[in-house]
Amino acid sequence: MPALDNAQKSKRNTKGHHGEGHRARLRERLLNGGSEALLDHELVEYLLALAIRRQDTKPLAKDLIDTFGSLSALLTADGESIRKVTGMGENSTAAIKIVQAAALRMVSEPVREQPVLTSWQALLDYLRADMAHLVHERVRVLHLNSKNRLIRDELISEGSIDQAAIYTREVIKRALELGSAAIILVHNHPSGDSTPSRQDIAVTKDICDAGRKLGIAVHDHIIIGMDGHTSFRSKGLI
Structure with a gap:
């Protein structure tokens, strides 16, 4: 295979992930329309995209929702069970669990105060x-x-x-x-x-x-x- 020239290397290195446009649209819908603007699997998809940078996370998000049955069940599942889903690692599992931790802190505040x-x-x-x-x-x-x-x-x-x-x-x-x-x-x-x-x-x-x-x-x-x-x-x- 012939060597890539500098222009080709630069083009390859700066070429965006094929899902970046989709992620940008999810981000825009989220920021402009709030959480209700995204479906459950889209919330998980965007969350996973922050932990798995160069991968289409939509199929994995749908797998997680299907495996656990709902967004709530996914967020409250234990880390070990989440990691068992093919495609999940420590970073992506931690991303799921940090959302649960933040949500619990928020809803427990009146109870604590x-x-x-x-x-x-x-x-x-x-x-x-x-x-x-x-x-x-x-x-x-x-x-x-x-x-x-x-x-x-x-x-x-x-x-x-x-x-x-x-x-x-x-x-x-x-x-x-x-x-x-x-x-x-x-x-x-x-x-x-x-x-x-x-x-x-x-x-x-x-x-x-x-x-x-x-x-x-x-x-x-x-x-x-x-x-x-x-x-x-x-x-x-x-």
């Missing part, structure tokens, strides 16, 4: 964003001070697709260590159905009884599912 009981809807929005699409059950305890402000949001247990352990003694012990005046129990149902099980009801009663003896109130137990949420207090279970 205001008394929880006066920002209840914000709390529910935060919990749903964080837990609704998880494929394994997780249990969290929100610890509150006497003014119902959040002291600590702790993950205390992670289990299988249908069960995670909640130990009354450990929950109360931790509340005493933190000086919590009240707690809110939270866990998710990966099945999508937020209806409490008999075990959920029984362990909640045990924690309420133990907390009452030590002056620790249980404001609620919230179960998060794809169908929404169930509040034990609103259902008269506390």
Whole structure:
């Protein structure tokens, strides 16, 4: 093959990626029309384009949406699962997860800055964003001070697709260590159905009884599912 002359080399080096025009159009639609101007896979496509500079990311974006079922499910998926999708690497996976991290910071701000009981809807929005699409059950305890402000949001247990352990003694012990005046129990149902099980009801009663003896109130137990949420207090279970 004959050597390229300087003009040919310069032309090759400055030639843009074949998708640059498409990316520019996505960028223009995003900046002028906001997030609603782009479809879900287009949001992912442009995001991936920032991490994968010289590749058409549209097919990969569509693969990710198809694999996880929705944009929300993709953003909340664990990094290991995302990396398993052909074409994904550390940088592109990190790009997906940083969006989730930023979104959670945004929706959790009212919960962190205001008394929880006066920002209840914000709390529910935060919990749903964080837990609704998880494929394994997780249990969290929100610890509150006497003014119902959040002291600590702790993950205390992670289990299988249908069960995670909640130990009354450990929950109360931790509340005493933190000086919590009240707690809110939270866990998710990966099945999508937020209806409490008999075990959920029984362990909640045990924690309420133990907390009452030590002056620790249980404001609620919230179960998060794809169908929404169930509040034990609103259902008269506390």
